[in-house]
């Protein structure tokens with residue numbers, strides 16, 4: 001017997017894309033409001049309802065799908081109605097202070113529901129779990145359950161502990177856990193695009209970044225389980241997969257374990273290890289009719305092999321998200337970024353040489369401690385040289401426990417950060433406008449993802465470069481690849497008319 005249920009994840013946490021506050025995952029993955037999910041026979045009788053809400057990066061949204069899978073096998077049905085839920089889980093983000101504030105506000109809302117719904121349990125998952133476990137549980141008494149990003153398999157036990165009046169906390173970070181054996185329940189999906197996690201954690205230790213502390217050491221997932229998941233998505237009709245990790249280009253499978261232990265692997269394991277370009281090649285060859293994207297790339301780890309692999313496969317999207325964070329070598333050094341401005345330009349040149357039409361996007365932090373006007377000018381100059389298609393731009397937010405918080409005073413006034421951020425956003429808008437104008441009069445292949453927000457008579461989809469395209473629906477449907485003639489544009493969107501079904505991806 002199979003049973004259909006509706007699942008839903010609210011998406012908050014706006015990022016700035018070309019100056020517009022916007023949800024990062026929307027840009028990269030696309031989404032729609034609901035899905036139908038088939039449960040298999042082994043799943044336990046459904047008796048309780050779970051409302052799950054996610055904040056932050058795509059990894060968090062992907063993790064919520066793992067959590068949904070684990071709990072659906074333990075008697076929970078996912079609900080869109082938080083008022084009547086038995087369990088509310090909030091998958092949290094710590095990347096900037098504002099993200100944490102947003103989660104705190106939501107927890108207050110959920111606590112007010114508890115006044116009416118006495119049996120309701122509330123849990124915090126993800127990056128805020130480790131940092132704030134005592135505060136949440138003891139001081140503020142806002143939550144019943146605290147679970148870190150590597151402990152989701154323990155959720156059923158923790159929920160039992162909770163029922164029996166015991167403390168329910170597990171924030172232990174693992175050197176092994178990748179959830180490779182779990183088949184995610186796709187939340188808020190359009191049935192067309194899906195995330196597939198390939199690495200967890202990060203070893204980079206950028207001085208501004210809390211990720212290594214909240215998500216632990218970098219580990220890679222078994223390529224077989226990645227390919228199995230991609231094949232399963234293809235079977236279910238998905239047309240686009242985004243391989244996810246904090247630093248995907250650093251992917252290295254040598255039989256399991258933390259990447260830092262690669263030196264201790266046997267000579268055979270080292271010789272037969274699979275790196276990101278090999279993985280990309282395997283995935284693209286396995287499913288030539290599926291679009292493949294990946295995110296995020298750290299400049300120092302992106303090899304020429306990866307760019308060659310992208311150039312070789314039609315189905316690997318010609319789009320690279322390549323955070324630079326600053327255009328100043330002084331600041332890059334203080335951020336402990338493992339690349340200079342010159343090395344970054346060399347990488348961009350190589351990308352443009354091998355894939356001339358490649359879309360390139362960035363993350364930028366302005367107002368890092370000690371940043372001078374000259375450093376800021378270096379950032380603007382770097383942007384002028386690259387002319388990114390789009391970017392996510394942030395004012396520096398000091399994060400407790402990071403190297404920058406411990407060693408460098410946050411000495412840039414908020415007003416200066418704000419002014420510099422505005423200049424960066426304005427320049428990015430100019431460049432985005434320049435990039436979208438290059439498409440005028442051209443035919444592009446678009447994968448249709450959903451109805452356009454502005455008009456239900458139009459479809460919305462993306463080009464291989466990850467640029468959004470809207471066009472009149474005619475008889476096309478979600479999931480179709482369509483050739484579209486671009487007739488006009490804004491800085492963020494191409495507008496055109498469909499010509500025919502596309503033979504390309």
Ligand code: SAM
Pocket residue numbers: 057095096202206208209210211245246247296297298323325363364365394395396397398399
């Ligand atoms: N792993 C990727 C990297 O390091 O390039 C992305 C990490 S993070 C989830 C996404 C973006 O948030 C970063 O690229 C950075 O621009 C921004 N970010 C991280 N820490 C920040 C901080 N303390 N203040 C402001 N922005 C921050």
